Amino acid sequence: IADGLSRQWEGQPRDIGLVDGSEWTVSEDWESNSGLINDLLLLSTNVDESTASSLQSRFVNEPVFLEVVEAMLQLDQGKEVRSRKRARHQASQYLIQEGKLWRLRGGNAVRARTKVECVTKEEAKVLAAKQHAEGGHWGRDAIKIALTDRIYSPKLDMSIMSAI
Numbered sequence: 516i517a518d519g520l521s522r523q524w525e526g527q528p529r530d531i532g533l534v535d536g537s538e539w540t541v542s543e544d545w546e547s548n549s550g551l552i553n554d555l556l557l558l559s560t561n562v563d564e565s566t567a568s569s570l571q572s573r574f575v576n577e578p579v580f581l582e583v584v585e586a587m588l589q590l591d592q593g594k595e596v597r598s599r600k601r602a603r604h605q606a607s608q609y610l611i612q613e614g615k616l617w618r619l620r621g622g623n624a625v626r627a628r629t630k631v632e633c634v635t636k637e638e639a640k641v642l643a644a645k646q647h648a649e650g651g652h653w654g655r656d657a658i659k660i661a662l663t664d665r666i667y668s669p670k671l672d673m674s675i676m677s678a679i
Contacts, residue, residue: 618667
């Protein structure tokens with residue numbers, strides 16, 4: 516019975532002026548009436564040569580950061596495909612802005628900062644010693660909390676321990 520009821524008007528002429536809902540679709544969004552409009556976000560690597568060379572020379576002893584910089588600037592063309600893919604995946608968490616390399620905070624970060632500056636181990640030692648001298652002698656954990664709010668550095672714990 517229900518099948519016959521649903522098909523009773525099939526093949527019958529429609530009254531265009533009558534709003535019977537027959538033209539209604541499941542998606543009543545604006546795309547259904549106007550069509551999908553592609554809004555593209557253009558990401559460019561407009562980093563000048565001096566910035567690129569300064570970042571490469573700065574992170575020459577930091578292989579993680581050097582891979583990321585080379586992947587972002589597409590300077591890793593001679594490397595094998597697997598390492599290039601890994602570097603490109605890691606580079607999705609970084610940003611080059613104002614001549615500096617920044618690490619973007621992911622979705623599980625509890626800190627208020629959206630990005631932190633990437634620094635070398637030597638720079639992290641200097642910053643840890645400065646934080647230790649200025650912020651009081653509260654120990655490694657207090658220094659680490661203060662530094663991770665501003666910077667990102669590989670093996671930060673070792674840098675802090677060698678600084679204090």
